[in-house]
Amino acid sequence: MDILEVINARRNIKKFKSDEVSLGRIEHWLQAGTMAPNHRMTEPWEVYFIGEETRAQLNHKSNFCNAPVVLAVLSKHGATDFETFENALASACFVQNFNLAAWAEGVGTFWSSIGSSPRSRAILGVPEGYDVIGIFGVGYPEEIKEPKERTSITEKIKHLS
Ligand SMILES: Cc1cc2nc3c(=O)[nH]c(=O)nc-3n(C[C@H](O)[C@H](O)[C@H](O)COP(=O)(O)O)c2cc1C
Secondary structure (H helix, E strand, C coil): CCHHHHHHHCCECCCECCCCCCHHHHHHHHHHHCCCCCHHHCCCEEEEECCHHHHHHHCCCCCHHHCCEEEEEEEECCCCHHHHHHHHHHHHHHHHHHHHHHHCCCCEEEEECHHHCHHHHHHHCCCCCEEEEEEEEEECECCCCCCCCCCCHHHHCCCCC
16 A cells, blocks of 8 residues: 555544454554654653553443554653643654554554543553553454545635735
8 A cells, every 4th residue: 555545544443353463563563653753853752551450440431442452652741831732743643653554554543532531641650741642442453434524625725825
């Protein structure tokens, strides 16, 4: 697949096969994540692999769609609110690099916001000074839905003088 095919084919996956995903491949895709743009080379991302005990404690409503692997991506704060904002942007770029690298090898992700709640942060042991960008189920898709329709970008472009 070329890059546009990967981008256009990627979906947020809500049904996974139980097949294991190699830790080595996941680390490889996370390494691709680190090539994300990041202002001042802050490399603000951190990754927590979530084991069975922690996963059970999180008590997510769909158990992260029963994905075989679950991980959280954190983003370190900067010295100012603006740097924290930029770090979160960089960490989102990290996530999308990871998502696309995995997708190119047939592995999908489910993005959950649950990690941001105070309860989840406490369970994960997230230190002060970090945002949780998301918790991700990772696995081979059992079902890939049709794309959700997007508004044409021409409706969102302004040409300034
Ligand atoms: C910051 C962020 C948080 C998200 N949180 C959730 C979530 O909590 N639950 C969920 O089902 N999907 C979540 N998603 C995934 C979106 O719902 C999904 O990307 C969107 O519906 C478009 O579908 P697609 O990715 O398959 O194109 C999140 C996505 C982002 C970028």
